[in-house]
Amino acid sequence: MSKAARICVAKIGAAHGVRGEVRLWPFTEDPMAVIDYGPLSTKDGARQFEVARARVTKDHLVAMLKGVTNRDEAERLNGIELYIARDALPDTDEGQYYHADLIGLAAIDPQGAAIGTVTAIHNFGAGDIIEIAPKSGPSLLLPFTNAVVPTVDLAAGHVVIELPGEIEGDSPDSADSAP
Template identity: 75%
Template sequence: MKTPICVARIGAAHGVRGAVKLWTFTEDPLAVRHYGPLMTKDGARQFEVTHVREAKDHLVATLKGITTREDAERLNGLELYIARDKLPETDEDEYYHADLIGLAAVNAAGERLGRVIAIHNFGAGDIIEIAPDKGATILLPFTNAVVPTVDLASSRVVIELPQEIEGDDAPTLT
């Protein structure tokens, strides 16, 4: 498997017959049914989703061969992957997080700022995290204004650093 993509994480056991809570990282949570076997990152173990239903903020899934609560409990926290080529192609200006991780981050003049280490979303939009060669990581909005260019062929993103970041000024004490 070339580049495995994490599509889900198994949570706690659900019930006594081997079902598990399943958090998916796909646009359509139920898509995990259609990817075929889901694997551990190293490919050593495979899991076939035999039944899945929606719950409040996750799915409840039954995995082939997992029949007891004890079996399910041993899987808690396990991340599940598929081969990158099993995912649909992205639209223009749409990217899989895994395609961005590790790209060089440069400014408009081509000067290195660091590399992309994560994409986060805490509910208000995507955030790109850049690790400079020295110093603390930088969190920036993943918008066209701040990241005008994503060049996967050249393995880089162009970052337009905002002129002012809210909160930079120290408060005045009186």
């Protein structure tokens, strides 16, 4: 499988103050890593930005981008996603993956039968969720755990999915009955 050419590592938010600072929403494990990547560019590569300095706030960074000197310039950048070349990212440890490397992998069951294709990895605060688009029907949203995804084989281009069984709980009939 070929690696994605570009990876989104941050998104510029609203202007902060009057001297050209912006809110910066990093998508990296270490929020300050965006400074170490050097110039960041738009998805099409038409514009480049370099973080001159940044500081961590509650849930984002406040950053000064080189060449941005006032609030008006900073406001025009709101919403721009910042990318780097995939090859600029460090290798991952065993059992760790960049989301972009998982997108597009085939999802198969333990016997090798096709389930669908990985379309996204989400995290809504309680852990990673893998989204799989089957050939027909609605997408599957499954916990990205070792129990549900026991095997990720980037070289072979697939993930093995152990579909969970029924969830134990009350039967629909017992919900309406009173004690």
